Amino acid sequence: MPSLFRRKRLMAVLIGFIVLVALIGFSIRDRDSLTTPEKFFKDTVGWMQSIIHKPVSLVDNSVDNIQNMFEVYEQNQVLKARLSEYKGVIKDNQRLKNDNAELRKTMEKTKSLSDYSPIQATVIARSSDRWFEQMTINRGEEHGVAKDMAVLTSEGMVGKIKSAGAFHSTVQLLSGFDRSNKISSWVVRKDKNEAFGLIEGYDGESGRLLLKGIKLDEELKNGDTVISSGLGGVFPSNLRIGTVEEVVNDHFGLTKTAYVKPFADLFNINHVIVVDRSMQTVENEDQKEDGDS
Structure with missing residues (x-):
């Protein structure tokens, strides 16, 4: 019985193999159509x-x-x-x-400005609460800076040295000037002599300097140039300050006041020049001595 069962199983495997080969051969041959x-x-x-x-x-x-x-x-x-x-x-x-x-x-x-012994400096600080009044530069007494020296940019004057340390100094800006700070000035006019006045203070609302003490008979026009006169004994002469924009009579009607727009931008300053007037004085004295001799 076991032998017969094995034979039947073997026969079934062989038949199945033959059928499989036949199906494979049938499926791989070239045909025009597939079966159902x-x-x-x-x-x-x-x-x-x-x-x-x-x-x-x-x-x-x-x-x-x-x-x-x-x-x-x-x-x-x-x-x-x-x-x-x-x-x-x-x-x-x-x-x-x-x-x-x-x-x-x-x-x-x-x-x-070689005749005025200029000292170049850079602004290193500006106080937020006194932005319109003061700033600090990186030059001091060791560099030749002294109190009351004029400070300017390439456009024009911006202030003066308020105090000088050994290596740093505080600059008082024109926008921080009051009546105790005065700049002797000339108003340069076309075809006329210069008119004298004093820079005294700053109008914060209009952003202009106040040029006071102008004689009533002096006629000023918009655009007239204002420069330092050098007569005050502190600042050198011919430093550019600004231009006249408006002229009004003072409260008492005795003099005129001119509103002057500064040449320099007083609120955006990075590099300045400190001007030493003493150099000019010394050179002039030397020239006079040479002439006398």
Whole structure:
């Protein structure tokens, strides 16, 4: 019995193998059309693939889209960072250009003031509560700076030395001047002699200096230039101060007051020149002694 059972099993395996080979041979031979079972099997497999492919494709596309979104977000963050850096570089370059332009003007002004022994300085501090009155520069007594020396930029006068330390000094700005601080000045007029006046104070509302003590018979026009006269004994002469914008009579009707727009920007100052008048005095005395001899 066992032997017969083995034989039957062997025969079944052989028959199955033969049938399989026959089916394989039948399926791989060149044919114009498929059999009905093949068509059914092929269509069934195709439908199953379509059904499985749609959700898989949807999930795959969703994953790709999410990945692309993250990549785009990261790229945007990088671009924003680079754009911020680029803007910072542009601002730094613009600031450096402005500083260089201001330094060039200061150097040119220094050459033109060689008779006054100019001392170049940089503004290093400006108090927030006294922004319109004072600032600190990086030059002091060790550099030749002394109290009451005139301070100017390439555009014009901005103030005077209020106090001098060994290596730093405090500048009192024209916008912080009061009646106790006066600058003897000339108003330069076309085809007329200079008119005398005193810079006394600052009008904070209009941002203009007050030139007082002008005689009633003096005729001033808008645009007339105001310069230092040097008659006060403190400041050198011919330092540019500003231009006349408005002229009014004083309260008592005895003199006139002119509103003067400063040449220099009193609120945006980076580099200044401290002017030492004593050098001019010494040179003039030496020239007089040479002439007398």
